[in-house]
Amino acid sequence: MALDRATVAHIATLARIRLPEAELEPLAAELSQILNWVEQLSEVDTSGVAPMASVAASGLPMREDQVTDGDCRDAILDNAPRTARGFFAVPKVIE
Amino acid sequence: MSDWPAALTALSLAEARDGLARREFSARELTENYIAVVEVVRPLNAFITETPDQALAMAKAADERLARAEGRPLDGIPIAVKDLFCTKGVLTTAGSHILDGFHPPYESTVTEKLWQAGAVMLGKANLDEFAMGSSSTTSYYGPVENPWRRRPNGRAGDNRPVVAGGSSGGSAAAVAAHAAMAATGTDTGGSIRQPASFCGIVGLKPTYGRCSRWGVVAYASSLDHPGPMTRTVRDAAIMLRAMAGHDLKDSTSAPLPVPDYEAGLTGEIRGMRIGVPREYRVEQMPGEIEALWQQGVDWLREAGADPVEISLPHTKYALPAYYIIAPAEASSNLARYDGVRFGLRVGAASLDEMYELTRAAGFGAEVRRRVLIGTFVLSAGYYDAYYLKAQRVRALVARDFAKAFEEVDAILVPTAPSAAFAIGDNTDDSIAMYLNDVFTVPANLAGLPAISVPAGLSADGLPLGLQIIGRAFDEEGILRVAQVLESAAEFRHLPAFIAGKT
Amino acid sequence: MLIKGRTGEWETVIGLEVHAQIVSEAKLFSGAATAFGAEPNTQVSPVDAAFPGMLPVINRHCVEQAVKTGLGLDAEVNFVSVFDRKNYFYPDLPAGYQISQYLQPVVGHGRVVLDMPDGRTREIGITRLHLEQDAGKSLHDQHPNLTFVDLNRAGIGLMEIVSEPDLRSAEEAGLYLRKLRSILRYLGTCDGNMEEGSLRCDANVSVRRPGEPYGTRCEIKNLNSVRYVMQAIAYEAQRQIELIEEGGQVVQQTRLFDVGRGVTRPMRSKEEAHDYRYFPDPDLLPLVLDPAWVEQLRAGLPELPDTKKARFISSLGLSPDDATVLVAEQATALFFEQVATGRDPKMAANWVTGDLFAALNRLGIGIEQSPVSPSQLGGLIDLIADGTISGRLAKDVFVEMIATGADPATIVENKGLRQVTDEGAIAAAVDAVLAAQVDKVAEYRSGRDKLYGFFVGQVMRATQGKANPTLVNDLLKKKLTG
């Protein structure tokens, strides 16, 4: 399918990536080209085929309920662009 | 006159290991040789971060163990680490601006195992941003250059630098240029095998779950495979053994013991049935690739194997399915790069503006493209038509392989549809770039082990690889076949970068 | 329950989504601790902070807690369930997605039985229960232009329990929440502490004319007390009714409850339509449960309030009202059963729901902190039963027990409160009273029957209330008519 500017702008908002106005049109064309190409999958008869999310065959391994991590605030905060009083700090959110 | 600073770097990993064990040279000498070459190869831009001090300290520790006759499997072996593996306290970038200044407070499971085995870290290798690419030209830190060049007498007038392949291009270039004895790579759609093919080295993508993904920056979680890149098949076997193993921290890690892959290299493949899938004979494939593939079939037949034509009917659809599934997972995996806890932040008055400006500035064009495609195919109204459809096709691709492996023991195909191309080519046509992965992607969708072995040169004098795909967890089998190919091909060529300096 | 509007009657339709924090040591997918009230960001692992390359591994105990809760809600347990990613950006959601369960939750349809004030019961359907991660905490009021983020809560296991839109009034919503909390606490799967945020509620509210299809609903987010849930629903229903009656239309919306003003208002940050792009988390495989393990959990479940209530009524002969009150909290039921063992259950129930509850209420403490232990209260009842003290004196003894924590026998002994059953002593007291009240005796004998009580009071006063009332009666009657 062909993506229009508005759709590109919408998915860019969902993905939180600011796109300059001038890029919307060319991106729409590029993304449409890719979508058109992947749409060749519609040729494949997949009726009755279960979707495969993972090739891993074993069951879901589980952890015991034990505290084995945490208590390392410096390691958690050291890479942050901005912190204050032991918190991560971000521009104010209005709820 | 030679300006090559090092004699020891020509050794294979196995040779160096044995030399170290016999104390013919020290880990320190070996490491110093490599540090010198790392400096010489800087024009290739194979490394984002060099860690010579760490390397020397690790070599010292290795020498002390070797002196006490407590040597470990990889003691004193200098390697490069794809900058997608988190290394404790060492800058880890994933080739992206958005991870500016990120120093992980932890070590990835695979690299931790390598250090436990005694390996020495030379530095962090360049790559396509977030491992998304087939050329290693999308890194924020600039493109990687392949140490190989086309022959001067090749295609008229075109002696532009060629790409190293991607996304593990820095790892491949470093190993090919003798700036590392081996390297770690990751392969999501061919990112170990294709650059190995382009750079004339061995690249092994193990079975999904064989090597832990813990501490590896995620691109597409259900398709990401860490694995080794080396100069010989034996070296790949040695590296894989050190890297592989069950990891309780990765829920998709396979709870299986790790065999001694090196011991499995018997050279004996008589009676093995080798599948040759007709669907890989794609239209646009250059004649020399087709010829090399046939050559490979002949080599294996001469070694006593039994080539069988097989059919993998959904091969053609693997690539488009991959380009839905991988971006979908990536769009979610990359949501954590938001300027809050690590990496780049572009200041703004509101939170959403901070997010949008940070991610716009932090992600390059190809990453943006894939995140947007991935966001779209998961979005309301399109999920079934794109994402679920691709997952159903994935199931069919896997089923094709399962059927084939009822008849054959391994599958032989080319690694890539071409040799390395010039830096700058294919960049304005996404799909042309994506087609690089046409022969490698199916094994990722099915999670099967696959290895690329250098098998010959193109008319232009660039390396070409052949690929063996095996049954799940049969890395031993593909390594054995690969080594037979390696012996038959007698690939002894050196890249121009080394040849020109020695 | 219908609401009378300007233009006729309205029915409120309510569905509740409850987020119940799982009682566990470690988080749902990481090894960091879950304790409440720690210094900011001290209970955070790199997994919780979504550092690059970090992967989730599920906590077995949290799965067990969810399954137990499902069984306690009389719900279907799904032997295969799937973890999905719910994608959205928020600073207290580090990965940019919440690991949750969407199409295949671990628990399916179940029910909660409400004990209605008129003594009837009413069944409310449970749509599902799924496992998911909690988010961190954003503090918006600490700085003029910054929001502070604490990830201690990020990644703690939650059970999201979604009801059918079966509730019809704010009162029913309150009953439902209290009952659900009671079941969770019985199971030990959630401590139900709403002040600490262990139990949070989102309410979907709409109104309609009785018998008509559902109206447009609004979701009120993050209600953290039963009272607020009821206030918010009552306000919201009224708002919608007035809106429609004035010719307006309800817009589907996420709203917040303003506790100070008692009103709901639209939530600004949620105005944009959401597209969560759910898909199976590729870092986790499907959760497959062993049916035998589930049966083992079922067998190990404690007796839950509904069963207990039925037993209290049928075996102990309690009234439905008393039984409902006594089973609401497991600790109360346990206390009561200890008191009632080997004693008259009705008497035990009266003491627990009467004097004990009143005293605890006055002191503002729970039954776990009661200064009087079950065996002490049982001892008091025994003293009444064996005639050591009268029921009236027992009230005084109980007050003393609450104040001092002393055993009833000790109090009775120390204060000399033992009932006087010596017939001679009582007869002497009766004689003394009658001798002192010659005029009143004459009045009584001439027909003023009502004076009888006066004589009883005088005798009891003369014996400091310790005289056995039956003997006093017998003797008085005999001597007055005598």
Ligand SMILES: [Mg+2]
């Ligand atoms: Mg919800």
Ligand SMILES: [Zn+2]
């Ligand atoms: Zn929820």
